[in-house]
Amino acid sequence: MxxxxxxxxxxxxxxxxxxxxxxxxxxxxxxxxxxxxxxxxxxxxxxxxxxxxxxxxxxxxxxxxxxxxxxxxxxxxxxxxxxxxxxxxxxxxxxxxxxxxxxxxxxxxxxxxxxxxxxxxxxxxxxxxxxxxxxxxxxxxxxxxxxxxxxxxxxxxxxxxxxxxxxxxxxxxxxxxxxxxxxxxxxxxxxxxxxAHGKASQSCPDYRSIAFAPSPLNQAWAMPRWMQRHEQKLVLKQQLLSAGTPPQLVFIGDSITEGWEKEGSAVWQQHYAPYHALNLGYGGDHTENVLWRLQHGEVDGLQPKVAVLMIGTNNTGDRQDQPEVTAAGVERILAELRQRLPQTRVLLLAIFPREASANAVLRRINEQINVRLAALADGERVVFANLNSAMLDADGRLDTAIMPDLLHPQQRGYAIWAEAMQPVLEHMLASQL
Structure with a gap:
């Protein structure tokens, strides 16, 4: 790292x-x-x-x-x-x-x-x-x-x-x-x-550290929904613990992960509800937003067997963060999870493909991030899995039948995700650190 x-x-x-x-x-x-x-x-x-x-x-x-x-x-x-x-x-x-x-x-x-x-x-x-x-x-x-x-x-x-x-x-x-x-x-x-030789009166974030400087999501379309969802997830977590059904699976990510509650709900009920799985996906999240949420109680008190993490496509799509910067944000998230969930294994997923063509600008940035994410896994505590080929055709193109907006899966996309992830997830759930 x-x-x-x-x-x-x-x-x-x-x-x-x-x-x-x-x-x-x-x-x-x-x-x-x-x-x-x-x-x-x-x-x-x-x-x-x-x-x-x-x-x-x-x-x-x-x-x-x-x-x-x-x-x-x-x-x-x-x-x-x-x-x-x-x-x-x-x-x-x-x-x-x-x-x-x-x-x-x-x-x-x-x-x-x-x-x-x-x-x-x-x-x-x-x-x-x-x-x-x-x-x-x-x-x-x-x-x-x-x-x-x-x-x-x-x-x-x-x-x-x-x-x-x-x-x-x-x-x-x-x-x-x-x-x-x-x-x-x-x-x-x-x-x-x-x-030409001006004097700046306004500050700006350092692009080299923005991806791991913890922050709520301060975008107009997300405020105040984002903070409301955070409060709701804290309540849900406590309800699961009080009911004696602590989550054995936690999914952490952005709108693609949040979509398990929408387009992917039927697939979720079939595959992950039996584990009392907790969905901590938030639309619009960047790496620094996930880091803030982890530091503000979302996984405290939990001991899931596996945490599934996929994050970074908004770093690419929103700011075109450099791959090294986004990967550093993910690295910091992994460190936070290690501290707060010492008995939990992390399934680190490659960022899903976006845009139709394999040569599209944002797709290429995500692929460069994925190369760096693979280097963060040790194969034991952190397992890296790239499921992207299951989403693409033989020419590397992304089908709108899977992701209508070339970013977010629909029900078929979530079924493909679950099927491709099942072997590695089952192995991780069955084994202990």
Whole structure:
């Protein structure tokens, strides 16, 4: 397990030039000029359209609605007002006709803009920047964004290094800024620019440690459901113990694991209910969220024979965490389980495939994580199993009949999972440490 810590240490240096040119000029991304020179794209779920100069734009579909209105807002002459309602995903993207070369600016530059939060009780926002081909870096801003509500215009300044990781390429940035949103809310944006030698006023998490810094899931769509589920699971755990039916099996993970209570419920009843199994899967969880839950009582007092752990696909899909970082988060979870469940064996599962093609970006990241997860197993206390081939066809493609959204299994997918896992799980349940 020390190899992962060394790998994380190797990511410390961002592979960008040491200094920006002394005479480097600031770069304006949006200040209200014509859309032809500073294009703005509005997105509402799977719909997207460019905004015409000086004209409002609205989009509406099954995934919610969003609109952008240019104009003066509380003294800001060239503002963009973004409103969204019941949106799974909405965004304002600055999309210049020619990709920008930010490579020489990145080490000391800042991304700066003015933001006015009018409504965010039922929504969330984050900021994103492209970082090369098929590379995007996101900063979540739900909690601080909600704290800004009703406080008027605020000037925010982020170091560009907040969006940079080892190996990123800032020489061809096609989306230098995006404001993303979900739920329901309203914000206004103005004066977006990159300052060559700026001073950051906002902090950002360290990408090298975020995956093992314990935290609740602070995403708008999950709050407060996530904490309610945590409290419910603590109560359920105590009920099982009080009834004299302590769980012999515990499943730990994200929405894929939580799905045993939904699409996989019939399969669960057949295979795992006899073990009084406890489902600790939470939709949206990253490795750091699982770690927080373990440190806040979810397995305390239990002595299951086996804990089945699969986590990490949201580290990939949400933040595109580097494989070393996600694997380090899983390593920390295993250490926490060893401390809290010393008599329990852990079945560590490879992260399931996602996206249709074997060459898809997120699929490849997950596979790189899985290689590292295999190295965390000792074959005795921690057993690694890669069940992914059971989910794929001969060409490595993922069928929508198994995962309709190419991420979450439906009933057939859960049946395949149970069947593929059964031999190793039965062996682990029958043997003792």
């Amino acid at each position: 020390h190899t992962l810590r060394l790998a994380i240490a190797s990511l410390v240096a961002i592979t960008l030039p040491a200094l920006a040119p002394a005479g480097a000029a600031d770069l304006t991304l949006y200040n209200g000029q014509a859309a032809s020179s500073q294009p703005v794209t509005l997105v509402a779920h799977e719909l997207a359209a460019p905004m015409q100069a000086g004209k409002a734009l609205s989009l509406s579909g099954a995934g919610g609605s969003a609109s952008v209105t240019p104009g003066q807002v509380d003294g800001q002459r060239h503002a963009l007002v973004l409103r969204w309602e019941q949106a799974w995903y909405a965004a304002l993207r600055l999309t210049p006709a020619t990709a920008l070369n930010l490579q020489m600016l990145a080490p000391h530059a800042t991304l700066e803009f003015d933001l006015r939060v009018a409504q965010l009780e039922q929504g969330g926002i984050d900021f994103k920047m492209a970082c090369g081909e098929a590379c995007q870096r996101k900063l979540g801003y739900v909690v601080p964004g909600r704290a800004m509500q009703g406080k008027g215009w605020q000037h925010l300044s982020f170091a560009l290094s907040c969006f940079a990781r080892a190996g990123d390429d800032f020489s061809k940035v096609d989306v230098p800024f995006a404001l993303e949103a979900n739920g329901t809310g309203e914000v206004a944006l103005a004066n977006v620019r990159i300052v």
